[in-house]
Amino acid sequence: MGEVLVITSGKGGVGKTTTAANLGTGFALTGKKVALIDADIGLRNLDVVMGLENRIVYDLVDVVEGNCRLKQALIRDKRYETLYLLPAAQTRDKNAVNPEQMKKLCEELARDFDYVIIDCPAGIEQGFRNAIAGATEAIIVTTPEVSAVRDADRIIGLLESEGKSNPKLIINRIRPHMVKKGDMMDIDDIIDILAIDLLGVIPEDEYIVISTNRGEPAVTHPSSLASTAYKNIVRRLCGENVPLMSMEVRTSFLSKVKKFLKL
Amino acid sequence: MRQEIMFKGVRGNLQLIFSDNIDFSEVLHQIRTKLVVAADFFGVGNMIQVPMAKQRLTQEEQAQLTAVFSEYGLLWESVDGAAQAPVPEQLTIQADQAEDDVGAPQTLIIEKTLRGGQKVVSDYSVVVFGDVNPGAEIIAGGDIIVLGACRGMAHAGAHGNRRATIKADRLLASQLRIADVISRSPDQLNDPEHPEIARIVDGIVMIEPAEQPLEN
Incomplete structure (x- = not known):
């Protein structure tokens, strides 16, 4: 039986879908068999972030309502053979499925996949409960x-x-230089309030915007900071002990020289 | 002093609970003692529920009860004794401890962090082993003690006890309420370095370090 992970946050726009896409792709990079489920019925966008929108024929609601078999609705990723997406329906709403149906669906997927990753919608209503x-x-x-x-x-x-x-925490979009100046909550402040295990910290990275627009998860791009952070999280979820990435503001030797000359 | 009667908040109503084992004149005496001490708490014109009074009390006793309550502007009514079953047990516990423990009959202990949106309501004192996070609420008839950071809303003495206190290792509450007094945190709040206690002094909520033992 594989593990079923739900990526959730309550608030919208904090990076649930990005995280789901990157963790899913990250697991697939290590050869694991992964199914991504977009549970955001009516506002689907995990397929866009994954660049798989044009391949959708059936969706989650079709599976639940028995219009198709689960295998028919699963879309295989265009880059990684072991990565699959179960897209959300766009023309329905959260009430189209109920928690029992989702539970059954997850159990079915967990039999075939190492990891099932659910992208949860924002909010605390039906969509969250599903x-x-x-x-x-x-x-x-x-x-x-x-x-x-x-x-x-x-x-x-x-x-x-x-x-x-025992949920695990990912802190997304942290800006080290703002934290350093005291303009942004730091990791300790957040852990102090939430008091749960920290899984990883993702630095703010412009490449996320580019990768989302292109439909290629950032984790596939080796030089991006966020990519390294997501890969570290994947390794931690696989049981490896990986230290937190250094959040020091990177200053290259050249920029130091430039700064010195300007002074 | 041994206490064989108690007033208990049940679904927003005050109930008078007493044991059948003691003399009714003693019950009346203790009601009077309570009313003298805490007349403010009971207010005027309020209805006190007495479980199964019609069955348990004689006509004469009922009249005596009416007389005692009316001295303080209170009314009473007989209600079905749904809440009666656990009563004898409570009273025995209370009678055992009564010698040294008069003010705090029971305490609700919470052994986890209260998260935003979670709410605890108790007629008695509440002790939290953990934090009370922003957006969480504690409403207690008695005192509130938080062994952790209290960042949410705490309401002690919710039934009107102005002597109730709120104590926390890190008292950072957005709002403190004691009885009918409400106070909010200053807009700029510094992390306190030591445990603090809030209580009513001259009609306003005062917060002070809680190191020294409390005098009552």
């Missing part, structure tokens, strides 16, 4: 903003009440 129903483990994504941390805290409470304890 997304977490079948998960064996939860990953909370937050950004270093008070509002995102608030929502993450609420989500942790809700997961607890559903019997899903």
Whole structure:
């Protein structure tokens, strides 16, 4: 049986879909068999981030309603053979499925895949309840903003009440130079409030925007900072002990010389 | 002093609970003692529920009860005794401890962090072994003690006890309420270095270091 991970946050726009795409691709890079589920019915976009939009024929709701077999709805990634996507329906809403159906679906997928990664919609309503129903483990994504941390805290409470304890935390879009100046919450501030295990920290990286627009997850791009951070998270999830990436602002020798000459 | 009666908040109503084993004159005496001490708490014109009063009390006793309550502007009614079953047990516990423990009959202990959106309501004191995060709420009839950071909303003495206190290792609450007094945190709040306690002093909520033992 594979593991079923749900990527959730409460607040929108903190990087759930990006994280799901990158972790899924990251696992596939190590040869693991991965299924990505887009649980954001009605506002699907994991397929866009993965660059698979034009391949969609059937979706999650079709599977649940029995219009097709699960195998027919799973889209194989164009780059990695072991990576599959189950897209969300765009013309329906969150009430088109219920938690029991999702649970059954996840169990079915977990039999065939090493990892099942669910991209949870924002909010705490039906869509959230559907997304977490079948998960064996939860990953909370937050950004270093008070509002995102608030929502993450609420989500942790809700997961607890559903019997899903010990979620793991990913802090996304941290800007080391702002943290250094004291203008941004640092990792310790966030951990102090949320008090859960830190899985990884993703630095702010412009390449994420480029990769999302291109439909190629950043993790495939070796020189991007976020790529390294996501790869580290994948290794940690596989049980390796990887230290947190250095968050020091990188200054090259050349820029130091330039700075020196200007002084 | 041994206490064989108690007033208990049940679904927003106050109930008078007493054991059948003691003399009714003693019950009346203790009601009077409580009312003298805490007349403010009970207010005027409020209804006190007495479980199964019609069955348990004679006509004469009912009249005596009416007389005692009316002295303080209170009314009473007989209600079905759904809440009666656990009563004898509570009273025995109470009678055992009564010698040294008068003010705090029971305490709700929470052994986890309260997250945003979670709410704890108790008629008694509440002790939290963990943090109270922003957006979480604790409403207690008695005191509140947080062995961790209290960043949410804490309401002690919710039934009107103005002597209730709120104590926390790191008192960073967005809002503190004690009885009917509400105070909010300053807009710029520094992390306190030591445990603090909040209580009402001269009608406003005062926060002070909680190192020294509390005097009552």
